Amino acid sequence: MGLPEFAMFYLPTRILFGIGIVRDFTGELQDLKANRPFVVTDKTIRSLGLVDYVLEGLKSNGVEVAGIFDEVPQDSSVRIVSKVADLFKESNADSFLAIGGGSVIDTAKGANIIAKMGGDLVRDFSGTNILTEPLFPLIVIPTTSGTGSEVTNAAVIYDEDSNTKLEFVDRFITPSMAVLDPNMTKSMPPKVTAFTGLDALTHAIEAFVDVDATPFSDMFAKEAISIITSHLINVLKDGTNLEERGWMSIGATLAGVAFSHSECGIVHGIAHSLGAVHRVPHGIANAIILPYGMEYNLPVKEEKFAELAKVLGVYDKDKTDLENGKLAIDAIRKFEESVASLSNLPLRLRDVGVTLDTFELIAEKTIVDGTAAYNPREETIEGIIEILNKAY
Amino acid sequence: MYFKDSEELKKILGGFFEKAAADKDLAKEFAKSKLLIRFNYTEPELSITLDMTDGENIVVTYNDNEKVPEVDMSMKADTAHKFWLGKLNLTMAITRKLMIVKGPVPKVLAFIPVLKPAYQMYKDYLKEIGREDLIEVE
Numbered sequence: 001m002g003l004p005e006f007a008m009f010y011l012p013t014r015i016l017f018g019i020g021i022v023r024d025f026t027g028e029l030q031d032l033k034a035n036r037p038f039v040v041t042d043k044t045i046r047s048l049g050l051v052d053y054v055l056e057g058l059k060s061n062g063v064e065v066a067g068i069f070d071e072v073p074q075d076s077s078v079r080i081v082s083k084v085a086d087l088f089k090e091s092n093a094d095s096f097l098a099i100g101g102g103s104v105i106d107t108a109k110g111a112n113i114i115a116k117m118g119g120d121l122v123r124d125f126s127g128t129n130i131l132t133e134p135l136f137p138l139i140v141i142p143t144t145s146g147t148g149s150e151v152t153n154a155a156v157i158y159d160e161d162s163n164t165k166l167e168f169v170d171r172f173i174t175p176s177m178a179v180l181d182p183n184m185t186k187s188m189p190p191k192v193t194a195f196t197g198l199d200a201l202t203h204a205i206e207a208f209v210d211v212d213a214t215p216f217s218d219m220f221a222k223e224a225i226s227i228i229t230s231h232l233i234n235v236l237k238d239g240t241n242l243e244e245r246g247w248m249s250i251g252a253t254l255a256g257v258a259f260s261h262s263e264c265g266i267v268h269g270i271a272h273s274l275g276a277v278h279r280v281p282h283g284i285a286n287a288i289i290l291p292y293g294m295e296y297n298l299p300v301k302e303e304k305f306a307e308l309a310k311v312l313g314v315y316d317k318d319k320t321d322l323e324n325g326k327l328a329i330d331a332i333r334k335f336e337e338s339v340a341s342l343s344n345l346p347l348r349l350r351d352v353g354v355t356l357d358t359f360e361l362i363a364e365k366t367i368v369d370g371t372a373a374y375n376p377r378e379e380t381i382e383g384i385i386e387i388l389n390k391a392y
Numbered sequence: 393m394y395f396k397d398s399e400e401l402k403k404i405l406g407g408f409f410e411k412a413a414a415d416k417d418l419a420k421e422f423a424k425s426k427l428l429i430r431f432n433y434t435e436p437e438l439s440i441t442l443d444m445t446d447g448e449n450i451v452v453t454y455n456d457n458e459k460v461p462e463v464d465m466s467m468k469a470d471t472a473h474k475f476w477l478g479k480l481n482l483t484m485a486i487t488r489k490l491m492i493v494k495g496p497v498p499k500v501l502a503f504i505p506v507l508k509p510a511y512q513m514y515k516d517y518l519k520e521i522g523r524e525d526l527i528e529v530e
Contacts, residue, residue, distance in 0.1 A: 005481065005484070006481065006484045006488075008487060010486070058438050059524050112503075126494065126495060126496070126499055127463075127464075127492070127493045127494040127495050127496075127497075128492065128493045129489045129492050129493075130492060130494055164496065166496065167443070167496065167497050167498060169486075169497060196467055211483070212483055212484075241500065263483075367502070368425075368498070368499070368502035369498055369501075370497075370498025370500075370503065371499040372502055372503060373482070373483055373501035373502070373504050374483065374501075
């Protein structure tokens with residue numbers, strides 16, 4: 001494999017892992033000077049008792065929260081972010097504590113920007129690397145094993161005024177600390193466990209073959225792929241198994257580190273378009289498109305896909321890179337079928353309400369998605385429609 | 393610095409954008425993005441706005457504070473010069489803060505494939521105006 005033209009690795013997030021660790025991480029909070037955290041979460045997480053589980057632990061160790069906002073919707077929005085920032089300031093908090101999935105975490109990232117910097121989120125901060133100074137400490141406790149947002153430098157927030165999803169990419173919004181505790185993910189139902197897990201697998205595989213992949217991101221991507229394909233089935237067979245849940249938490253976070261450095265490609269691009277046109281949930285869209293997106297990229301990344309075959313344990317030394325790449329894709333397809341059979345996860349576009357007459361529109365949206373710049377093979381309308389037809 | 397002052401930057405890089413705007417086919421290809429983008433250059437200072445909102449044409453203006461850009465890109469003029477020569481990876485430049493993007497980043501990234509033909513055009517243009525000395529850069 002060739003030497004990368006450029007490589008950078010940056011991970012400011014302290015990662016804590018342990019069964020029951022969310023009950024006591026006060027020592028680490030003190031390191032961050034986070035003495036009065038403001039909690040950001042959603043109604044579902046709160047109703048499951050997960051917020052109380054964390055807060056009781058913190059309280060018994062002498063930490064009082066400054067306030068709680070539990071109304072984060074499924075898709076974070078600029079209006080919600082502004083509201084959270086206002087409440088944060090009123091509460092005299094000194095840090096954010098996000099307990100939830102991607103939308104909750106991204107809300108906290110956005111609120112942290114305006115709570116610290118003031119100004120207008122959209123006008124002043126939408127874009128890349130605009131911030132010039134550190135924000136308040138942001139501690140994240142993920143309740144899914146999928147988004148990886150607990151270790152990424154990005155947030156996606158919906159702007160009601162322009163009806164668009166805005167991207168904020170900045171090293172200063174990367175969480176200060178991620179606390180991974182399998183107790184926080186054990187209540188996920190099988191279908192959510194399945195599509196969040198396959199979302200994480202997609203992050204890792206796309207990060208591994210994308211144009212900006214480096215030995216640094218590869219290291220995290222390969223380990224994530226190995227962990228997720230070894231443990232997701234076990235979690236689906238027994239969702240209460242904390243050891244298996246723990247492995248999935250670790251795998252998803254490793255995948256987050258990988259794609260935070262080398263980004264995602266055509267699978268995510270199509271998934272974004274499927275979400276916009278047909279409201280297909282992101283993780284399900286990724287799961288459906290993943291093997292076909294891999295097939296599309298195989299001709300330009302044979303060596304990488306052959307290496308993937310090694311990670312997946314299907315490598316045959318007597319075969320060419322291309323043939324081994326096909327073995328890797330077959331292995332992923334079979335893996336997804338096993339996941340689907342245990343979780344009722346749909347794996348065809350026709351089963352999630354997608355119609356043939358929208359393929360052209362989906363392809364047009366995909367080709368102008370930001371992920372296109374990172375995909376190893378140039379994206380074409382025809383190529384995307386071929387993927388959609390295969391996945392239908 | 394490749395450009396000795398703002399006037400030279402305007403003449404060379406601005407002149408290049410004006411040449412692209414005059415090429416109807418190329419302009420139409422660029423303008424498919426319908427972007428209103430402002431490049432804020434430093435060392436030397438100049439801002440160039442490309443208005444492609446009609447989907448057909450590129451309207452080039454300088455130090456224009458009236459149009460409100462959808463995307464604001466800030467960089468050193470040398471960085472821009474290397475980019476238009478095709479010698480700078482845009483995603484790497486963004487990661488390294490050599491370019492700071494304000495506005496919808498995906499729109500900028502999606503714009504890249506459209507720009508590829510312009511790299512050769514920029515080199516040809518530099519030869520045409522007698523500035524071959526600017527083609528070979530580190």
